[in-house]
Structure formats: structure tokens, C-alpha cells
Amino acid sequence: MSDLQKHSQRTSAARAGFSERTARRFDADPTLPSNRKIVHGRTVADPLEGYWESDILPLLERDSALQAVSLLRHLQGLHPLAFPDDRIRRTLERRVRQWRALNGPERDIIFRQTPEPGRMAQSDFTHAEELEVTIAGQPFPHLLYHFVMVYSRWEHVAVVLGGESFTALAENLQQALWSLGGAPQEHRTDSLSAAFRNLTADQCEDITRRYNAFVGHYGMEASRNNRGEAHENGAVESQNRHLKKAIEQALILRGSRDFASIEDYRRFVDILVARRNRQRVTAVQAERAHLRPLPLRRTTDFTEIVVPVTRTGGFLVKSIFYSAPSQLIGQRLRVHLYDDRLEAFLGSTLVVSHPRARGRGDGHRVHVINYHHVIHALRRKPQALWSSIYRDSLFPRTEYAAVWQLLQRDLPRRDACRRMVDLLFTAHDRACEAELAHLLADDLAAGRIPDPGLVASRLSPRQTALPRDVAVAHPSLDSFDALLGARA
Template sequence: MTKYKELRGKHSQEVAAAKAGVSVASARRIESTVLLPSQKPERTWRTRADPLTEVWTAEVVPMLEAAPGLMAVTVLEELQLRYPQRFDGAVLRTLQRRVRQWRAEHGGDREIFFAQEHPPGRLGLSDFTVCDELAITIVGVVLPHRLYQFAFAHSGWRHACIVLGGESFQALASGLQEALWMAGGVPEEHRTDSLSAAFNNLAEQEELTARYRELCAHYGLRASRNNPGVSHENGSIEARQGSLKTALDQSLLLRGTREFANLESYGQFVADTVRRLNARCARAWEVERASLRSLPARRTVDFEEVDARVSKFGLISIKAAHYSVPSRLVGHRLKVRLYSAHLEAWLGGVKVFECERLRSSVQIKHPKRIDWRHMLPSLRRKPGAFARWMLRDAMFPRSEYAQAWERMSQLLSEREACRLMVNLLDLADRANVVAELAGILSALGEHNELPDIEVLRAQFAPRPALMPFVEVMLPATAVYDDLLEAA
């Protein structure tokens, strides 16, 4: 109103109204009164009849007092049942305003959120998040996985790594230690949600698991967790889970494909994305890094150690999964270290075996990892055992070999088929031509032909080394006399 009056002294009514952003009718009303809008008395009349006059005090208020959590739309539906054809959907907005006003005047206390101040170096948080919605594929196979993320509450500096299994202690210990050593220091407190890997949730009082207690003691961390079901207490990490997945999705869109050659390349992609996110908080991170406590002299264990005896079948059984090992270890008892993504077998302080870790699922309760090279020396001596071997289907290095075995078993006798299959595997091992031989077997399969082992041996036989002929021409001794005379 004041702005319009200032403009009115220089312009006409229409121009001043346009410049003040009001209508001409409002301009005439402003000029016809001397009071400011705030000085006018409150209006005591209604512009239309109140549709809730008869039911508000008698019916709606008792409903709200009996059940304060009722929504306005629920109250409207109840009124429509009691009074058909009387209340339509146009009443909903009025009812919502009246219910909101009633709750503000007569409702119960509402929860208040207390914003927390996080001093540098005080709090670090850990959490896991499922990333199946990213639709990552490794060589055409969908990768179901999680991401472990650690973040500092003050600066927002974070670290993330891939987790193929569940939220296990190995994944927590490995990710946490990797984050701390990458940060170069330790915060005062480490907070998680109610992870079963860190807390005994069945205990009547909060109780740490033994391994997690030892891990926190090694780094001098004070362990804490948020109240179960109250995720906003971990808001500093929960919000960053969403921002991390959003950043990964955006980077994947720029990349143009969600396909990766191997798990290592995808891990590098995640690390590059996290590095770009950390660049946004570089200034705050410099302040927080100076407040971190020193790391211990060394890392602590981030694996679970179990005993396993190698059976006469050349297998060890770990957590419902079966692994083949070199036959020279049959009968030995191994110390197996279970990490988050792999396992290591140790014998007398020497690592004798390492492979990717398998995990059981609803579809596959007892997964198997059979390395055909471990079984091949025994199969050379007993090729006839191949036909009805219980682990035969897990033996083939590639699907082309399995398809070739199906043709052999149909076109040859059992003895001949076993011997030919073992010879093919032996050739693939000795000449290191697994992929090349698979291509040949696939081409033969298209014409329903059987491989000729002698022809293949000749084809992949090592080429003889050809030594070049070197002819040495010795100069005459008189040449040296000429050189001496010239000197």
C-alpha cells in the first residue's frame, strides 16, 4: 500500500497499480481509505455459510478427542456415511484447516527434533545400503551387492567399498579399517545402527559382540548405536547413502553403460565417484583431519578363522559351501581365514590356497567351487570315474566343454567318452588354451562332430625353437699390423 502511494504521486492510477503489482480495483480501494490493512478491524462476518456448523462440536471434536491421530479425509468419509448426500469432496479442504487449527489449540505434544553440533574429530558413522537398483552387470551377469560407507559427521568426508555378502562382521571390520587408514586418523566415537555383527540385539541391555569390542578397543573407539527403528538419529550417514547412490547413478548415465569387465573395475569406479564427492568438502575435511587421534601401530584382523580338514574327495566345507583344493593337501587340517569377499587357507603359517568366497542362498543352499586343475591329476589316472562323478558338472571350465561332453556321451561309449574328455581337459591345461579350445569345440558342435585329440595336440603343440645361423668372419692378422703402423 505504501509502495502504491509513492508511485501514485508520479503516475496514473493504472500505471501505479501495475508497477506495484496490484489490480486497479485494489488501487481504488487503497485510495478510498486512510487506514493501513493492519490497522483495520478483523472481519466478523463469513462470506459463505459454514458447512460444518452442525457437526463440528457435536461429532467431529469428540472423534478427534477419542483418536487424535485421525486424518481429515477419514473424518470426512465417516461424515458421508452418517449423512449421505450432504458432504461432498469440496468440504475436505475446510475440514483439513479446521482439524489443523484444533490440533494446534487442543492437541497433544509433538516431537521436536534437536539439531546436533558435531565438533571435528568426534563422530564417525558406518552403514550398509543395498544397491541392486543401480543394475550393475559384470560380463553380462547382474551383480547383487551392497555398499559399506563410513563418513565423518563434521566434514562429511566418506569412504565406500563393495560388499558382496550380507552385513557381516568381516565386511564391517574390513571397511572400517580401510576407511580409518585412508583418513589417517581415528575419531572419538563410532556409531552404527543395530548391526548384529556389532551388537547382541537379543540381550536385555546393550551389549557389544566380542569381536566388535576387540576391534573398537584396538583403535580406541567408543562404540554407540542409534535407537532401533529411529533411523533419523543416524541422519549424518543415512542422508549420505542417498547422495552416494544418486552420484553413482549420475556417473553411470554419463558413462553410457552399467557393464563392467570385472569387479575390480567397478570398485575403481566407486572409488572415483567417492573421491569427487570428497572434493566438495575439502576445506572442512582439512579442519577435521587435524583433530583426529593417531592410528595404532598396525591393523587388526578383519577375518574369521575356522578349521577345515581336506576330505579324501579333495574338498573342504566352509559355511555350507564346498571348495576344491590341490590334491597334495588331502588329509591335512587347514586354518581358513574368511574375509568379506575371499578366503585364504593356511598350513603351518604358509598360505597354500586362496579363492573367491561363496555364499549360500535360497536358490543354492550348498554352492560349489570346483577347480578342474585340482582334480585333473587324479582323473588322468582314473578317467572312467568322470562319467558318474557327483561333481562332474561343476568341473567344466566353460560351457562349451559341458556341451562337448553331452555329444561325446551320446555318440561314444562311456569309456571312450571319459577318456576323450579327460584328454581335452589335459590339453587345455598343459597348453594353456582353455579359451581357444572352447572355440574349436563350439565350432565342431555346430556340425555335430567329435574332436580328434591327436589333431588338436598337433595343432597346439609347442613350436620348436629355431636357432639362427650366425657366420663369424675372422679378419687376417695382418690387418692389426697396419693399424699399429698407422698409430
């Protein structure tokens, strides 16, 4: 106002540090802004006037879940001339949001909890396809079983090949408890999806009984969150995201997402999880003081199935054929079914072990064959190899399969079967599967048809003679007296 005595309005405003428009407003009304009465008013006409009360509000009061865009389409259907486009969408969304805040139904509130040491552990299965891990160049679809102690955030992670089965839950949960060194008071999952399956009534009841017996063995209480309420299992749900992000970063640092075997990938995950757990040592030590002691022994963490061994030299488990030694034909085996393997017992003796396979989904039966089980019978009937339904599952390595393709293409049927069976028998009889595979690869690279006799002559000779002189050092009897004295 002082500068206006000597300068123009524009210059005075510039010298005061604000715009000419502000200067004009001050000239028109010298009242201080803090003393002015704020007048709220609409600068444009309400586009929903005449429609909100009659057309929109009754629908919202009937069902508040209606979205603003659905209401807009409803208005456009009733009044196409008044609402030819989506110009009022933001206005309608704002009006609906304000109505819900003032008149909408009560909403659920998340009550955050203070974790107690040793009180609760949570388990969950999470899909890991986004990690894009491959095994020997092949895609590797799998799940990650994730166990988390709520108080200390100590975690245990396992690679699961199948689905969310009771076997996968029990086996990996048990491993987590023994790695932790104690059991919490309560174990929670997301609606127990790994323990309750939509099967027949008898099977569902059996799985429920087994799960209750499992947690009872460790003195834990079994609980589950309400369906659709993932935040009730929030400790493990949030850790799932952090875990997969940590694995993703470790894979980037590794420079490759391909692993030679499943065991190599599992070792990679175990090292990563151990590194994450080292950051929680103090909290874990405090929590271990409140854990229940572990029982004297582990409990059953597998599914048991009794199967007969048929004349075809194997048995069926979940529509998948597994081979067995021919001496077991006619016997009934107790099969312990784990997530990644199965073990078959005759009485209490382990007689067969196989990696577990899954169905293909195209109707074709999957065969898991150990050529050691059938090679003697096949050597007596080599021509059976040509049309055997599990021929392609018989070869232990890719080199053997490649040799069969060559023999099948370049030799008569009888000679091809005889040569292939002789090569497999050599690998079995001389326990040289890997060494023989390297020799076969050399023949394939050189374009030669492998000859069993020539290939066998190139193998390393077996050590059959025992060493003549074996030095045995006899301890003096005085040394035993010294041991007795130390014990006393």
C-alpha cells in the same frame, strides 16, 4: 475521482488503472483500505457443524495419530446421508491439521550439531539395485558400504557382495581407517545392524564382543543411533543419496552399466570416490591433525571357522561346498571367511583360496570347484564326470561348458567323458586355460568336435630349454666402498 467529472465510471477506472468493480466499491465507500476494519466471516455454512464436537474431537483426543481420511470414513459410516462423498475431505484435513498445531502432543526437535574435526565417523550399508549394474551381462545385486567422516565429509566406499555382516563391516571399516591415515574418537552406525544379529544368545554375545574388541583396537568408542531415528546418523545417510546419484551420473556418462568383472566395477567406484575426495582436501588435512594414530598392525577382520576336509575332496562352509587338494583329505582347516573370498590354512600355511559364494535359496547346494584340485583323481576315473553332483561347477570357462554340451550330445558316454577330462588335464598340465579356451571356441564356431590330441598340437610350444649364454655383469669392489662412504 477527477476523471468522473468528465468521463463515465468505466472509463475513469480504466484511466486510473484498475477495474470497474473496484471503482464501484470506492464509490460505495470512499474510506481508504488502510483505515477499514477487516471483518472475517464464513461465506458458506460449516459442513462439520454438529459433527466436529460430538463425533471427531473425542477420537482425536484419544489418539491424535488418526488421519483425516480415516475420520472421514468414520463419519460416512455414521452419517451416510450427510456425507455421501469426499467433498469435505480438504476441509476436514485442514481442521485436523489446525487442531494438532494447537492441541496436539509435543513433537521431537532435531538439534543440529556443529561437527568437531576428528571426533566422529559414521558407517552405513545401502542397497544399490537401482543402479542396475550388470557383470558380464548378468544382474549384480549388491550393497555399498559407506564410511564418512562427519567434519570433512571424506568418504570410503566398498562393494559388498553379501549382507550387513560383521565381516563386511570390519573388513571395509579397517580399510577405510588405513586409507584415511588415522582413527576418529567415535564410530557410529545405524543401531549396529552389521554387528548385532538376531541369532542365538551365545552367537549374538560373541559378535558383540568381537565388534567391541575391533573398535577398541583402534581406540574408538562404538555408538549407535536410536532405532528409527535415521537423522542421528545423518552425515552418512544424506551422503548415501548423493553417492548413488553421482554413480548414476557416471554410469550415464560411461554409456554402459555392464562391467566385465567385479574388479572392474570396484575400480570404477574407487576412481569416482577418489575424485569426490579431492574436493575435500583442505578439510581432510585439518581433520587429520585431530585423528588418533593407527596401531602398529591391523586386527582381525574375518570370521574364522574350523572345518574338516571330507573324502569328497572338499569342505562345507555355511552349507556351500568348496574343493580342496586331495592331499588335504582328513585334515582340519582354519577358514578365514571374508565378504568376497575365503582362505583356508593348515596350521599357518595358506593351502586353499576361493571366491566366496552365496546360497541359491531354492534348496540346491552350491559348489565352488577348482578343477586343479580334482583333475588327477578325475583322470583316473573319467566316467565319474557324467553324474558328478558338481560337474557343472567344474568347468573354468564358458567355452569348456559349451564343449561338454556338444560332447554329451554327439558322442557316447564313455568317449564324451574321456575327451572332456583330457581337455581339462591339458589345461591344467600345460597352464594354458585361456589359450585352450580360444581354440575350443574356434572348433565350436566351425562345428567341429574338439579332439584333445589335435587341440594340444595347436597350442604354443612350451619353452623348456634354458638359454645357453647368460651375460652377468660383475660390479667392481670400488663401488661398495663408495656406498660405505655415502652412508658415513
